Amino acid sequence: MKTSRMLGLVMIAPAAIMILLFFLMPVVLTGVFSMTNMTTATGISGGAYQIAPHSLNDLKSAMPEIAEQMSQPRYTIDEVGLKAVEGLGLDPGIATELRAKHMGEVFPSRREVERMIKGLDQRPSTPDVKKISEQFNRSVVNSRFSSKEELFSVLDTLGFTLTDGQKNSVADVTYTGWNWTTENFSRIVSSPDMARVLFNTLLYVALVLVLFNTTYAMLLAIWTHYMPSAPATIFRSIWLLPRITPVVIYVLMWKWLAWDTGFISVLMGKFGYEPKNYMLDNAYNAWVFVVLINGFIGASMGMLVFSSALKAIPKSQFFASEVDGASRWQQIRYIILPQMRWPILFVTCYQTLSLLASFNEILLSTRGGPGKATEVWSLAAYHTALNNYAGNLEYGLGAAMALVLVVIGIVLSLGYLRIFNYGTLVSRPLIED
Amino acid sequence: MNILPTLKCMTVAAAMLASTSVLAYAKDITISVWSGGTGPNDTYRLDAIEIAAQQLEREAAIRGEDLKIKVEKTPYSDWESFKQALTLAAEAKKAPNIVATGHEDIGPWSQAGLIVPIEDYVDLDSWPLNDIYENLMEIASFNGVVYGIPQDAESRPMFFWKPHMKAIGYSDADLDALPQKIQDGGYTMANVLEDAKKMQDKGLVQPGYGFYPRTSNGPDYWQFYTSFGGTMEEDGKLVFDKAAMTRAYQFFADAVKDGVTKKNHIGMPGDQWWKEVATGKAGIWHGGTWHYARLVKQEGLTNFFDNVVFSLMPAGEGGKANTLTHPLVYLLTSGHEKEDTEIAAQLIKIASEPRINVLHAVKSAHLGISKAESEIDLYSSDRWAREATERLLPFANAMPNNADFGTYWNIMWKGLEASWTGAKTVEASIGDVEAELKSTLGDKIIIR
Numbered sequence: 017m018k019t020s021r022m023l024g025l026v027m028i029a030p031a032a033i034m035i036l037l038f039f040l041m042p043v044v045l046t047g048v049f050s051m052t053n054m055t056t057a058t059g060i061s062g063g064a065y066q067i068a069p070h071s072l073n074d075l076k077s078a079m080p081e082i083a084e085q086m087s088q089p090r091y092t093i094d095e096v097g098l099k100a101v102e103g104l105g106l107d108p109g110i111a112t113e114l115r116a117k118h119m120g121e122v123f124p125s126r127r128e129v130e131r132m133i134k135g136l137d138q139r140p141s142t143p144d145v146k147k148i149s150e151q152f153n154r155s156v157v158n159s160r161f162s163s164k165e166e167l168f169s170v171l172d173t174l175g176f177t178l179t180d181g182q183k184n185s186v187a188d189v190t191y192t193g194w195n196w197t198t199e200n201f202s203r204i205v206s207s208p209d210m211a212r213v214l215f216n217t218l219l220y221v222a223l224v225l226v227l228f229n230t231t232y233a234m235l236l237a238i239w240t241h242y243m244p245s246a247p248a249t250i251f252r253s254i255w256l257l258p259r260i261t262p263v264v265i266y267v268l269m270w271k272w273l274a275w276d277t278g279f280i281s282v283l284m285g286k287f288g289y290e291p292k293n294y295m296l297d298n299a300y301n302a303w304v305f306v307v308l309i310n311g312f313i314g315a316s317m318g319m320l321v322f323s324s325a326l327k328a329i330p331k332s333q334f335f336a337s338e339v340d341g342a343s344r345w346q347q348i349r350y351i352i353l354p355q356m357r358w359p360i361l362f363v364t365c366y367q368t369l370s371l372l373a374s375f376n377e378i379l380l381s382t383r384g385g386p387g388k389a390t391e392v393w394s395l396a397a398y399h400t401a402l403n404n405y406a407g408n409l410e411y412g413l414g415a416a417m418a419l420v421l422v423v424i425g426i427v428l429s430l431g432y433l434r435i436f437n438y439g440t441l442v443s444r445p446l447i448e449d
Numbered sequence: 450m451n452i453l454p455t456l457k458c459m460t461v462a463a464a465m466l467a468s469t470s471v472l473a474y475a476k477d478i479t480i481s482v483w484s485g486g487t488g489p490n491d492t493y494r495l496d497a498i499e500i501a502a503q504q505l506e507r508e509a510a511i512r513g514e515d516l517k518i519k520v521e522k523t524p525y526s527d528w529e530s531f532k533q534a535l536t537l538a539a540e541a542k543k544a545p546n547i548v549a550t551g552h553e554d555i556g557p558w559s560q561a562g563l564i565v566p567i568e569d570y571v572d573l574d575s576w577p578l579n580d581i582y583e584n585l586m587e588i589a590s591f592n593g594v595v596y597g598i599p600q601d602a603e604s605r606p607m608f609f610w611k612p613h614m615k616a617i618g619y620s621d622a623d624l625d626a627l628p629q630k631i632q633d634g635g636y637t638m639a640n641v642l643e644d645a646k647k648m649q650d651k652g653l654v655q656p657g658y659g660f661y662p663r664t665s666n667g668p669d670y671w672q673f674y675t676s677f678g679g680t681m682e683e684d685g686k687l688v689f690d691k692a693a694m695t696r697a698y699q700f701f702a703d704a705v706k707d708g709v710t711k712k713n714h715i716g717m718p719g720d721q722w723w724k725e726v727a728t729g730k731a732g733i734w735h736g737g738t739w740h741y742a743r744l745v746k747q748e749g750l751t752n753f754f755d756n757v758v759f760s761l762m763p764a765g766e767g768g769k770a771n772t773l774t775h776p777l778v779y780l781l782t783s784g785h786e787k788e789d790t791e792i793a794a795q796l797i798k799i800a801s802e803p804r805i806n807v808l809h810a811v812k813s814a815h816l817g818i819s820k821a822e823s824e825i826d827l828y829s830s831d832r833w834a835r836e837a838t839e840r841l842l843p844f845a846n847a848m849p850n851n852a853d854f855g856t857y858w859n860i861m862w863k864g865l866e867a868s869w870t871g872a873k874t875v876e877a878s879i880g881d882v883e884a885e886l887k888s889t890l891g892d893k894i895i896i897r
Binding site for chain 2: 055056057058059060061063064066068069070073125126127130131134142143145146157158160192202203206207208209212271275276277290293296297298299382383385386387388389402403404405408409410
């Protein structure tokens with residue numbers, strides 16, 4: 017028994033590792049990212065310490081004297097630097113000339129000290145000029161340090177006497193990386209745009225789910241149930257086409273339909289209407305298209321599930337009801353629907369989650385427009401975290417948005433299970449007791 | 450006599466030694482370069498680096514080095530996927546050696562340590578870098594450090610369809626004088642809406658085509674803010690001028706209210722827009738200097754100057770006529786071998802040579818980056834390059850290099866979209882923008 021359990025664990029290990037890496041880790045990482053202020057500017061893998069002019073500005077209010085000292089000119093020709101230049105293995109005349117002619121001079125910028133170096137009798141090559149100028153750098157402005165300790169030790173060698181508290185404030189304002197924060201969530205809660213996007217999402221999920229993924233799918237299943245089998249199969253196959261067509265091509269066909277020069281425009285042109293982009297003409301139109309594009313894909317899935325569930329209903333029940341004189345409607349109401357609770361729960365639950373997370377059709381068709389009219393939560397999260405014209409990708413905020421989606425999904429699933437009374441659906445059949 | 454074999458031996462040995470020393474010098478280096486917003490007219494953004502590589506190989510050969518440089522070029526036609534690919538590649542330590550991108554990326558990318566300053570590798574006082582326009586070099590700098598070398602320059606003019614302008618009463622002389630009139634403030638944003646309306650009322654263009662702006666987010670929209678008196682940055686701090694932004698938003702809300710711009714204009718297919726502005730379906734529109742190349746070469750508007758007048762963006766209330774230059778810059782990314790980055794820096798320097806850069810400028814209808822470039826025949830004999838340089842470049846502003854500008858930009862655009870589409874009133878949009886700026890940028894932005 018024990019060995020077979022062990023064997024079972026070993027057998028499942030590769031799959032478990034996969035699940036851990038590709039299913040669990042992304043969610044965990046999303047959770048971690050959502051608690052940070054990570055952006056393109058902070059980077060993901062951690063930051064450095066850089067005393068840039070803007071961080072000096074921040075320091076000015078807290079410790080004006082130190083900020084002033086730090087912003088002092090950076091290049092000084094001194095003995096330490098000259099010794100270092102001698103150690104570079106360059107022409108010895110360079111150090112000699114520097115010592116003789118330029119000792120004690122101070123230059124405000126790298127460019128100026130390099131101009132002086134280029135003016136030496138032994139004009140060094142550009143890479144050497146860079147090497148020499150670096151030896152006289154006596155300031156921390158714009159230098160980048162990978163750790164606090166490195167920053168502090170350089171500050172020490174440059175003669176800054178700072179208390180531990182001051183050191184930490186310097187480290188805080190000069191840190192370029194991300195910090196832990198819960199600000200993303202407060203931004204989501206307080207932003208009116210987020211509320212709008214949330215509303216869009218609910219509207220989108222509700223419309224597609226109710227109109228197509230369940231109701232229309234059920235209608236298709238029932239229609240084909242009462243059809244002769246050959247036409248029913250053909251009919252079902254046709255409804256599968258939107259699902260099996262590559263989504264890019266499928267959406268492109270919708271765009272062709274709706275463009276200024278597309279089918280609808282040409283058709284309406286015959287009645288004297290100006291051609292226009294019907295899909296993006298206004299928010300209302302955009303919504304109609306978004307719902308249709310997604311609904312046509314979604315209906316086929318429900319249709320398949322419901323059709324097979326219908327097949328599982330014993331034929332005798334239909335025959336018996338017909339003997340009793342039941343109408344079609346009565347058959348649907350009293351035989352079919354009561355036995356469809358489980359498939360309906362499954363489709364509702366599954367499609368809610370997939371609609372919440374899906375944005376590819378919207379991205380391809382309206383890109384969330386016109387304006388932000390059809391921007392749904394997952395699309396907004398994608399735009400925030402990964403695709404943004406201004407180039408400042410906000411990983412932290414995007415992750416927080418994605419996390420909200422995960423929570424909504426879990427809450428909704430639990431809600432469905434309760435509404436459809438999952439407990440009784442999976443209870444042991446009485447007959448086997 | 451028997452010394453001969455020994456001599457022979459020595460010669461052979463010396464030759465072998467020499468060949469190994471040559472072999473030791475032989476260097477094979479691969480330099481990868483990516484560029485964003487690179488369509489068929491902009492291929493010299495990448496090709497210039499390749500030409501520079503040939504030149505550097507020759508220079509190395511003269512010094513006795515056997516240097517072989519392979520340039521791997523990756524163009525991205527749009528910006529969003531380019532920036533996504535690059536930032537993610539850089540995070541994964543797979544960034545290309547050189548990247549040609551908008552200067553506004555310098556702020557966030559340098560903070561993130563994705564790029565290294567080019568001034569650490571090249572002598573800025575040497576040719577051709579010392580001839581590049583000073584203001585462009587400033588745009589390529591951040592925190593007082595020169596990070597990149599300008600790859601091109603441009604300006605974003607207002608365009609007027611001449612036949613329609615004539616039909617609403619402008620004479621040829623009026624049209625010739627229009628750019629100057631706009632520069633002097635005699636023709637303003639209010640006149641743009643007025644004329645657009647006149648064109649529509651006369652039936653010259655369809656409703657919503659009088660003023661036909663860019664269909665997507667872009668730096669262009671900051672020009673309207675500037676036109677209405679706004680400032681983007683002051684002393685290293687971002688500035689949100691509420692009154693100016695209100696007037697800019699109001700301009701678009703008014704355009705929609707007057708029916709001269711479509712409410713759902715943003716997000717319409719780009720190809721359709723190009724076709725329409727090239728065929729006189731639109732009355733007045735705005736774009737960039739590089740639009741000339743596309744209009745003439747791809748859209749078939751060969752008699753451009755007979756049909757189109759271009760000018761600065763007219764002044765609005767509280768502002769001045771202006772234009773925006775959004776230079777692309779060559780940047781060096783971090784995380785490579787020092788030697789490779791040195792070569793990459795040399796390539797950028799050589800690619801900035803006027804003779805090489807002019808190929809890009811003229812082919813793509815961008816503007817030159819240096820004084821010498823404007824004196825090259827190819828450039829000076831090109832009517833577009835010459836006129837656009839004179840008329841626009843002296844009045845060009847640029848977006849600030851500030852790590853937080855992208856966030857400001859997104860919020861500003863969201864507000865503009867909301868007031869444009871009527872999702873919110875202008876006042877409500879401004880209120881929301883202000884609230885979001887305060888909550889996201891705090892004291893990094895001056896709100897007034």
